[in-house]
Amino acid sequence: MLGARRTALFCFVLLVACNSIVGFDSLTKTRSGETPVEGTGDDDDDVVVAPKVDADTPAPPRCDPKKAFGDPVLVSTLDPTVDTRRAVMTPDELEVFYLRGTSAPYELRHSIRKSNAAAWGEPTTEVLSPGASELGSLAASGLKLYYWQIDDTGGSSGTLATFPFVATRTRLQGAFGPGTKLLSETDRSVVVPDTDDGAYWATYVTLDGGAFEKFVLRGSLVGTRVFDGVIVPGLHTAKAQDEYPVLGKGELTLYFASQRSGSGTVSDIYRATRASRTAPFDLPVLVPELSSASVERPSWVSNDDCVILFDRAKHIFSAQRAL
Numbered sequence: 001m002l003g004a005r006r007t008a009l010f011c012f013v014l015l016v017a018c019n020s021i022v023g024f025d026s027l028t029k030t031r032s033g034e035t036p037v038e039g040t041g042d043d044d045d046d047v048v049v050a051p052k053v054d055a056d057t058p059a060p061p062r063c064d065p066k067k068a069f070g071d072p073v074l075v076s077t078l079d080p081t082v083d084t085r086r087a088v089m090t091p092d093e094l095e096v097f098y099l100r101g102t103s104a105p106y107e108l109r110h111s112i113r114k115s116n117a118a119a120w121g122e123p124t125t126e127v128l129s130p131g132a133s134e135l136g137s138l139a140a141s142g143l144k145l146y147y148w149q150i151d152d153t154g155g156s157s158g159t160l161a162t163f164p165f166v167a168t169r170t171r172l173q174g175a176f177g178p179g180t181k182l183l184s185e186t187d188r189s190v191v192v193p194d195t196d197d198g199a200y201w202a203t204y205v206t207l208d209g210g211a212f213e214k215f216v217l218r219g220s221l222v223g224t225r226v227f228d229g230v231i232v233p234g235l236h237t238a239k240a241q242d243e244y245p246v247l248g249k250g251e252l253t254l255y256f257a258s259q260r261s262g263s264g265t266v267s268d269i270y271r272a273t274r275a276s277r278t279a280p281f282d283l284p285v286l287v288p289e290l291s292s293a294s295v296e297r298p299s300w301v302s303n304d305d306c307v308i309l310f311d312r313a314k315h316i317f318s319a320q321r322a323l
Contacts, residue, residue, distance in 0.1 A: 061304065061323065062306050062323060063306035063320065063321035063323050064323055065305045067322050068288075069289045069308060069320065069321050070319055071319070072289075072312065072317040072318065072319040075087070075120070075315075075316045075317065075318050077120040078098060078109070078120060078123060078316050079100050079123060082101075083100065083101060084100050084314070084315055085098065085299070085314065086134060086135040086299045087135075087309045088137055088138050088300045089138070089302075090138055091140055094114070094116070095110065095111070095172065096110070096120060097109070097110050097126065097135060097138070097145065098135070098316060099132060099134075104150045105130070105132060105133050105149060105150070106131070106133060108125065108127070108131070109123045109124070109125060110125075110126040111123040112173055126176065127175075128147070128178075129178045130165070131149060132147040132148070132165075135147050135189065135299070136164070136190045136192070136201075137190075137191040137192055139196050140194040140195075140196065142172050143169050143170070143171075143172070144167070144168050144196070145166065145168075145169075145176055146164065147164070147166075148162060148165070148188055149163055149179070162187040162188070164186065164187070164188065164190050164226070165180060165181055166182060168180075181224070182225070183224060183225040183226070184199075184225070185219060185229045186201045186217070186219075186226065186229065188203060190221075191246060191247055192221060192247075193247050193250075194247075194250065194251075197221055198219065198220060198221050198251070199218070199226045200216060200218050200245040200247060200254075201216075201217055201219075202214050202216050202242060202245060202256075203217060203229075205231070213239065213242075214240075214241040214243050215231045215232075215235075215242055216231070216232045216235055216242050216256055217230060217232065218232050232281065233281070234281045234282070234283065234284075235254070235256070235272055235281060237260060239260075240258050240259060241258065241259040241267070242256055242257070243257050243258070243267070243297070244256055244257040244297045244298060246298040246299060246301050247301075248305050249303040249304075249305075250277060252273060252274055252276070253272070253273050254271070254281060254284075255270070255287070255298040255301055255308065256269070256272075256284075256298065257295075257298060258284075266293065266294070267295050268286055269298050269310060270284040270285065270286055271285055272284040289319070290308070290319060294312050294313045295312070295313075296311065296312050297311045298310045299316075305321070307319070307320045308320075
């Protein structure tokens with residue numbers, strides 16, 4: 001009996017020593033799914049439990065897409081005292097590109113910020129070859145810039161040659177290389193969806209009787225070739241001039257500028273939505289909070305449809321929906 005007690009006591013002492021060596025006492029104080037943080041002293045009470053962070057938890061929404069945009073504001077950090085236009089951002093909203101100047105080809109400007117709540121840094125000039133006369137859009141990767149270039153090659157004859165281009169870069173916040181001319185049915189700049197397999201643009205269509213109106217078209221995009229452009233159904237109304245399409249994420253939202261019957265020569269911003277990429281767009285509606293006596297033309301919208309950039313009175317404006 002005494003031998004059995006001595007054996008049990010020896011095993012107990014050995015178990016305590018092992019626990020002390022490997023730190024089992026501390027591990028048992030950590031709740032499941034939490035990470036132990038080393039304390040500052042020898043007392044067990046110094047063990048601090050850090051809460052587990054779930055990387056898959058989506059960020060809370062920053063707006064209610066059903067609410068109206070707030071009052072438009074001039075983007076005062078982007079050359080506010082000179083003519084600016086056609087601002088487009090990368091999907092992470094940390095880079096913006098826009099055009100500055102009074103005649104084509106315009107100066108391409110580029111600015112960076114640390115977060116989408118921060119002010120833009122000092123804009124710099126980006127050199128494109130050839131230069132840009134219109135900006136279309138950035139691909140979802142942020143590594144492709146689609147644009148349009150106008151070239152007065154006719155000299156005194158006044159003939160203009162216009163071509164769409166795409167320029168690429170190898171990393172975000174890097175410089176774009178020389179543009180590649182698109183093999184395209186259109187001579188206008190194109191806007192691409194996030195799948196980078198289609199292209200939207202606006203062009204004049206001759207109607208019966210010789211009159212012409214401007215429509216928004218969609219075509220397929222494969223590499224540097226745009227083809228099979230067809231009029232996007234449901235957007236156009238008689239006598240309208242529809243142009244400057246801007247796409248939301250998934251091609252479910254489409255903003256565009258339009259001079260509709262009764263609006264004279266002033267274009268306003270319209271919005272059309274649909275339930276899926278293959279469904280037709282619903283009837284477009286005017287976005288009244290972005291309308292004024294000046295010409296408005298959309299240039300970019302965020303993936304969550306919370307922020308929009310547009311041209312007004314030769315300057316860049318932004319507006320954001322409330323939560």
